[in-house]
Amino acid sequence: LVGTASRHPALGDPERPFTSELTGEELWNLTQLGYQPLRLLMASSVVSLGIGGGIKAFFSSFSRGEVGSMTQLVYQARENCLAHIRDEATSIQADGVLDVKLFVHDMAGGMLEVLAIGTAFKRNAQVRTTLPQLPPQAIIRDRSTFFSSDLVGQSQNLHGFTSGGAE
Template identity: 45%
Template sequence: MAQVTGLSGNEIFCLAMKGFAPGELVVGNSVNSMGFLGSLGAGVSNILGGEVPQVTEAIHAGREAALERMTREAAERGAAGVAGVAGELRAFSGNTEFLFIGSCVHRQGAPKNLFTSAGDAQELYCAIDAGYEPVQHVFGNVAYSMGVGGGLLGSLKTLARGEIREFSDVFNLTRHAALDRAVALAKKDGANAVVGIRTIIERWAGTHEMLMSGTAAINRALPPQTFQSPVTSDLTGSELWAMTKLGYAPVKLLMSTSIYSLGFAGGFLAAFKSFVKGEINELTTMIHDAREIALARIKDEADGLGAQDVVGVKTYIAEIANGLVEFLAVGTAIRRTPGVAVATETLPAQAIIADKDTWIDGDFGFSLDRKP
């Protein structure tokens, strides 16, 4: 009988090289509501700012239930694992559906422990070839709010130019809390690494939720202490393979946020200058300073870890409100590690070719009012 799989041709090719055959799509979902008490508790927490535990717990429970149901369905189909696991959050009539979907993969012989892998099967191939055997899709989340108190304090501080540490601290705390929770799940599963970490921020129940998900894996070439403190990485599969080929292993995913204010006087001056063609020195300096602060924090943390480099650094900048600018820097600290190695000399083209989306535009892939 024909099988319906979410794996692309390139993914099927890569998995076949590791002894896996494609299987059916599997889905797990959970439709949840915060309820009156949960919403009331969240509202009180919002006044204080920071994490809103009621919302964090509600979202985590919904995601956990959906992931468990998807995994159970795969086990019933006799799968060795689930590749390309992706999670979504959808709103329906005031309720929220938590959804996990992936594709079963099969292997000859009875499966020992069914694994679930975040990211696509091309990344899975790269990770396995670099020595990272998948264990479980893991995620960490935190719902947070700046709070009325933080907002008032921040508004006062925007009168002066410089970093608003209260805002920076909230953003940095939430990002690291999400990562720490994903690592805790990996450690519970007996893994010593979380690779392929991806981050997304969504709005839910009047808060922001930060979600970090990746694949808990075991690489026995890593130092024994990593089973107590798993390494983390947001490198893509091919990047992880390349670093392993050069003898490096990830140490930790590093993140730093700087929330900066131009200040009332600077804002007025910048607005006045915007009527005149040319560089606005105040804005140039502000963005430069915010960037330097965030990058300096990453470097300091890397030095404290004994890392040799921070690679794959990505920077993001956005104006959030009232002349406040957020600058975020993210990268993976790496260190030369004896014993790490790849299984094959080169990656196949199928492991690095980006699959093109053949579903065109519009809400459902096409546009009814599209003119020829």
């Protein structure tokens, strides 16, 4: 994750910055509406098919159609992650969570990890943009920083997340 630093006097202590996955444009719009970002929220859920489920999924892969046990695992892991995100947002008294992204990772051995990342926010009438228009530097398009496209066509591995081929 990459970013930049800016300071708003209504946000308090400059030694306690917030983290976010929002783009500069999204942050500006959030502030323009009178909301302040609180912090980046992350949750992970790891589920396992188990030996029986893995064998059943293996044989199901030879036929056409959905592999129901795998689908249910993905749904369960996703719901677990989103519940963790909601719980964490509630614990910091956030009004909501923006820009929630989900990443699914096959951990081998019939295990699957779902990672959720989002930005918690709270209403703060004292927080407004100081400029009536979005500064040009805030329009720079962000790109996903989990993977680098410098190695296009090569398998990439970063902290257990693998991406193969072109993005």
